[in-house]
Amino acid sequence: MKREPTGAAVLQPDKTASITGAVLAELVASGYGRLSMEAVARRAGVGKSALYRRWPGKREMVASALGELSVPSEPAPDTGTLRGDVRALLDGMLAWLTHPQIARILPDVSAEGVREPELAEAMRTAVGTPRRDAARAVLDRAAERGELGISPEIALDLIGAPLYWRLSVRHAAVETGELDELADALTRALRSS
Amino acid sequence: MKREPTGAAVLQPDKTASITGAVLAELVASGYGRLSMEAVARRAGVGKSALYRRWPGKREMVASALGELSVPSEPAPDTGTLRGDVRALLDGMLAWLTHPQIARILPDVSAEGVREPELAEAMRTAVGTPRRDAARAVLDRAAERGELGISPEIALDLIGAPLYWRLSVRHAAVETGELDELADALTRALRSS
Structure with a gap:
């Protein structure tokens, strides 16, 4: 049986889903050009570090949210x-x-x-x-x-x-x-x- | 023979062409969202009134330039x-x-x-x-x-x-x-x- 990683390195799926929802809502409201990591973090109720743990930057975050x-x-x-x-x-x-x-x-x-x-x-x-x-x-x-x-x-x-x-x-x-x-x-x- | 109108009501074709060129250059540089009538007029070297004599506003000006x-x-x-x-x-x-x-x-x-x-x-x-x-x-x-x-x-x-x-x-x-x-x-x- 594969051991799940523990501690700070774990990405919580619920949090990822709520960030994805925030990315999509910000894209609808502002468009890609004006979308900021700050606004996404604020809307998702997380810190910016939660975004950067998941994606290198805005473009990968947006592409991943659209992939969903x-x-x-x-x-x-x-x-x-x-x-x-x-x-x-x-x-x-x-x-x-x-x-x-x-x-x-x-x-x-x-x-x-x-x-x-x-x-x-x-x-x-x-x-x-x-x-x-x-x-x-x-x-x-x-x-x-x-x-x-x-x-x-x-x-x-x-x-x-x-x-x-x-x-x-x-x-x-x-x-x-x-x-x-x-x-x-x-x-x-x-x-x- | 049809009489050409005279005076201020005449739209000079040369000026229209240079405005159209300025619209396209501004669209390439700034995109539609950030394009301003001021920037187009400045780039074309005309007053804003020269734009409004030709088109009701930005969207008709852009559509007309793309039509060309x-x-x-x-x-x-x-x-x-x-x-x-x-x-x-x-x-x-x-x-x-x-x-x-x-x-x-x-x-x-x-x-x-x-x-x-x-x-x-x-x-x-x-x-x-x-x-x-x-x-x-x-x-x-x-x-x-x-x-x-x-x-x-x-x-x-x-x-x-x-x-x-x-x-x-x-x-x-x-x-x-x-x-x-x-x-x-x-x-x-x-x-x-």
């Missing part, structure tokens, strides 16, 4: 067909992008990543790559069934991009029935011609 | 095939999104549109709708040839979204050859099954 909201704990959908899996991935994208905190925070942090490449890298590690790896499982299974006719990188962009573009760039709504039509179109795109 | 960089003066590509037109539209997207000023400004202004719906609306009027209307001409011709099997709204999102997602959200590069593979995949998606 972004990386599904369940494995990728496995409906048995490419069409079914793509449709399920779109449901997951829609739920993610319309989460009230994600909808406010993600475009802002993504824009800051243009100015601050280390933030973009931290976001890739905590959010982008884990989400992409989960979706890649769908493509791997499609490839095993001989259904995939396109490079996985382009396929992953095609699945991820349209709802972000619609909701977060164009600030327009997704209408009922459009997810089915989009899933049909993406399935044609992903299959070989 | 974003709305092509040439008509949409007409290569005779859906595949050729889609490929040309992707070239246009890539050139737009990798323009040094657009690459810095667009994600930031798009993120601000989440907080400020009137900015999102001004951007739609000056940038999104004109660009989209130009691409719609491609789809109209495809529909006339019987090649289009998908709603134009979803088709336009599918054409616009993947390069934005790759470059401006994932902050990753577009590799040689990927535009051809993407054009092939999109053509399959846009055609009826």
Whole structure:
């Protein structure tokens, strides 16, 4: 049996969760540029040292908090067909992008990543790559069934991009029935011609 | 022959162009949130009244400046095939999104549109709708040839979204050859099954 560490080195999970909540609330209220470690510590009711014990700085703290909201704990959908899996991935994208905190925070942090490449890298590690790896499982299974006719990188962009573009760039709504039509179109795109 | 207006009511095109340049430079340097009319006027070497004669305020001024960089003066590509037109539209997207000023400004202004719906609306009027209307001409011709099997709204999102997602959200590069593979995949998606 693995011995739990004791004493000051232990990071209390409850405290981590309340700090994560404070980070997200501060991001919604102030945006990444104006977010300060002081304000997060104050909102979480902890000392700043509690933040620095967990993360080297603001960007890793933010990326980690967004990872909590972004990386599904369940494995990728496995409906048995490419069409079914793509449709399920779109449901997951829609739920993610319309989460009230994600909808406010993600475009802002993504824009800051243009100015601050280390933030973009931290976001890739905590959010982008884990989400992409989960979706890649769908493509791997499609490839095993001989259904995939396109490079996985382009396929992953095609699945991820349209709802972000619609909701977060164009600030327009997704209408009922459009997810089915989009899933049909993406399935044609992903299959070989 | 139409008489030109005279006196103070005339907006000098040279001055408008130098103000537009100052707006874009300030957006790159400060971002939308910190951009001030004072700083734009100072950089352009004009009085603030020169700005307010042209636009009601900051958001219309910014949207108009971005429109100058974003709305092509040439008509949409007409290569005779859906595949050729889609490929040309992707070239246009890539050139737009990798323009040094657009690459810095667009994600930031798009993120601000989440907080400020009137900015999102001004951007739609000056940038999104004109660009989209130009691409719609491609789809109209495809529909006339019987090649289009998908709603134009979803088709336009599918054409616009993947390069934005790759470059401006994932902050990753577009590799040689990927535009051809993407054009092939999109053509399959846009055609009826």
